[in-house]
Amino acid sequence: MSSDSAAIECLALEKKLGHKFKDPRILVQALSHRSVGSPNNERLEYLGDSVLGCVIAEFLYHQFPKLPEGDLTKMRAALVRQKTLSILARDLNFPAHLIMGSGEVKSGGYNRDSILSDAFEAVVGALYLDGGMSAVKNVLGKLYKDLLKTIKPAELEDSKTLLQETLQKQELSLPVYQVIAQSGKAHSLTFTVSCKVPGIESVFIATGNSRKKAEKSAAALAVEALNK
Known part of the structure; x- marks a missing residue:
């Protein structure tokens, strides 16, 4: 997708996220895979990874006041892993919004879990820069609402699987x-x-x-x- 058409598509994504970006360019950058050159979303992904982990940790801390650190750590890992993020990205129709080089498009990169999860983290980074932590919590609170309601420590995958991921x-x-x-x-x-x-x-x-x-x-x- 070209950057011009992506800017139009971003309007639809803003509605799904529930956040109006002051600077839409940062959202376009968050959706730009490195195959398009520079600027791309790699730095935003780096930032979003840390912000996402912090916010999910806080959500779990308040929701499960009696759980020990070990269980909270496993739950956070399950909620921020590649598989979970790629599912959330598909729910937001990220494949239609990603900006990629022709080679990645032909190889189906727009539907690859690793690329979708990286883009999700980059969008979290963009949210943080555009609206601060309150904007991130507002958006993630809605996106993770059902997952936070249903997640239970006893149902988590074993720690060897989590370590591998x-x-x-x-x-x-x-x-x-x-x-x-x-x-x-x-x-x-x-x-x-x-x-x-x-x-x-x-x-x-x-x-x-x-x-x-x-x-x-x-x-x-x-x-x-x-x-x-």
């Missing part, structure tokens, strides 16, 4: 798990497992009464550290 989002290598100790009798073994992410100095260690449980606990520690 977190690493992929940050373009880091997949984790390596290793049993470093085993104790107890055959019917009541305790496993100590390490979780090492290539390129990161920290090693995350946890125990459990099965290897699988120990790996999940170690992965949860890694997710918490990476999100911080």
